[in-house]
Amino acid sequence: MQELDIIDEHEGLSLVCEKPDTLKDARMHYCPGCGHGVAHRIIMEAVAELGIQEKTIGVAPVGCSVFAYHYMNIDMQEAAHGRATAVATGIKRVLPDQYVFTYQGDGDLAAIGTAETIHTVNRGENIMIVFINNAIYGMTGGQMAPTTLFGQKTSTSPYGRAQEFNGYPLRITEMLAMLPGAFYVTRQAVNTPGNVRKAKKAILNGFKYQELKKGTSFIEIVSNCPTNWGLTPVKSNEWLVENMLPAYPLGDIKLPSKEDLIHA
Secondary structure, three states: OOOOOOOOOOOOOOOOOOOOOOEOOOOOOOOOOOOHHHHHHHHHHHHHHHOOHHHEEEEEOOOHHHHHHHHEOOEEEEOOOOOHHHHHHHHHHHOOOOEEEEEEEHHHHHHHOHHHHHHHHHHOOOOEEEEEEOOOOOOOOOOOOOOOOEOOOEOOEOOOEOHHHHOOOOOHHHHHHOOOOEEEEEEEEOOOHHHHHHHHHHHHHHHHHHHHOOOEEEEEEEOOOHHHHOOOHHHHHHHHHHHHHHHOOOEEEEOOOOOOOOOO
């Protein structure tokens, strides 16, 4: 019998990407095209690269973010709707040497949790807040959120958000940047590979800045919600670029000064 030459299809290739150990070996349930999965990955990649898996505690409240504990292979604590920053404050004060972050959506952080968010940042609590902004309530039926855009149709604004009836979209990230306790405030996105890299860099900074003990790091991530926007994943990313980014421009809003970056 003639021997066959077996060709290794991986020969000569280098491994450039793999799932970090900080992500559990579980299939994510998020809708196709949703940005939550990407956000989960870059946060956990940052934890792995910094070597802080055993010292990191995440807090996830109600909404799509509540499932983060299914996928993040770190200590996780649930919180009531809107109360994640209050819970994170308690954890950080009891365990000041741990890296503590919250993972929250816009309906949670910018609506029922507005007071907790503002006062946490105003106190300058030494935590990182990750804010996923997709301009809609994702889990509970696609209702209008504080961040919903003018003209955007939702289950509770079927004719589109109108200023005279619904008020203005809330740019809470700019609001928080004005507070003295805000140490680092930035807005990023996960809709393109380039933006994912920038968002991951922001996450890395947010963790590192906790070592300085000089205030709160607040990272907004503009994302999509294909299901509740009623669009395909591709079209939802196009809509994000055409509508979300003009309303919520990407970039750093408040950066530490050179003096701030000197260890206390």
